[in-house]
Amino acid sequence: MPLNLAQNPLSSLKIGESNVLKGIVGINEIYPNETDITAAAFTNAGSTIANTGGNESYVVSGEVGATFSLQGSAGATPPSGTQTLAVSPTTYQVAIGDQSAVCGSVQRNPTVTIAAQGTSVFNPVNLQTTSSVIQSAGPSYTSNATVVNISVTNSVRQTITVGSQLRWAAGSVFNVSFSFTTANNSAISSVVLQNNLGSTQTASDNGIVPQTWSSGADPSNLIWSSGNASLDGITSGSALFTMDGSAPSIASFVCSLILTNKDCFQASQTTNSATLFP
Numbered sequence: 001m002p003l004n005l006a007q008n009p010l011s012s013l014k015i016g017e018s019n020v021l022k023g024i025v026g027i028n029e030i031y032p033n034e035t036d037i038t039a040a041a042f043t044n045a046g047s048t049i050a051n052t053g054g055n056e057s058y059v060v061s062g063e064v065g066a067t068f069s070l071q072g073s074a075g076a077t078p079p080s081g082t083q084t085l086a087v088s089p090t091t092y093q094v095a096i097g098d099q100s101a102v103c104g105s106v107q108r109n110p111t112v113t114i115a116a117q118g119t120s121v122f123n124p125v126n127l128q129t130t131s132s133v134i135q136s137a138g139p140s141y142t143s144n145a146t147v148v149n150i151s152v153t154n155s156v157r158q159t160i161t162v163g164s165q166l167r168w169a170a171g172s173v174f175n176v177s178f179s180f181t182t183a184n185n186s187a188i189s190s191v192v193l194q195n196n197l198g199s200t201q202t203a204s205d206n207g208i209v210p211q212t213w214s215s216g217a218d219p220s221n222l223i224w225s226s227g228n229a230s231l232d233g234i235t236s237g238s239a240l241f242t243m244d245g246s247a248p249s250i251a252s253f254v255c256s257l258i259l260t261n262k263d264c265f266q267a268s269q270t271t272n273s274a275t276l277f278p
Contacts, residue, residue: 036123053096076110103264105138144265
């Protein structure tokens with residue numbers, strides 16, 4: 001028990017002109033005014049816990065009145081602020097974050113570090129101040145194996161000669177179709193159909209089951225997006241491109257299947273069409 005003057009611990013104690021180094025009554029040290037922290041650790045330190053996390057018990061022992069703070073890392077969140085031992089030992093609940101739905105999250109070691117505050121000290125002085133548990137990894141990524149096929153045909157051919165080079169001209173019409181397979185169609189985020197015909201053109205959607213082409217998209221970059229409706233189950237689509245201007249020397253298209261990390265499926269696939277010359 002510390003020796004106080006009113007409510008304040010004594011900062012020094014003398015007998016005559018000599019400093020008192022230590023004061024003991026019976027078996028209790030009453031001076032100097034230090035309170036000991038003798039132990040601090042998870043009750044299951046070093047053991048493995050589920051990736052779902054939850055509350056884990058952390059126990060601090062020492063003299064009543066000892067003050068300290070707890071700092072968490074790697075997913076551990078202990079009580080904040082300065083803590084004071086009212087009884088010894090005292091059990092604190094440390095929240096461990098849930099990583100059961102965090103794709104690619106690795107095994108980690110949620111850790112709590114204790115720091116003495118005020119006149120409190122560690123006894124022994126080399127007391128282990130950190131304590132950890134082992135949290136299992138979250139779900140790993142699964143490759144969403146994809147195959148994308150794209151074909152293009154020229155149904156209306158218009159050409160123009162620029163210098164000595166033959167080029168595609170306004171009025172040319174291209175029919176583009178694509179199909180694909182994936183390991184998990186529900187992870188599809190969007191299908192993008194790009195071309196090199198320039199922006200001065202019109203394009204019409206010939207259908208992608210069960211969803212139509214997202215309205216308002218740039219004709220040079222057709223996008224079927226899950227922003228309007230689910231793309232679950234789609235396997236193919238097509239579009240019709242009619243040139244209104246520009247004069248490219250070749251016509252080519254790119255189909256990109258863009259996938260989210262839904263259910264930890266991760267992949268993307270891009271396939272180029274054959275190049276069409278005028």
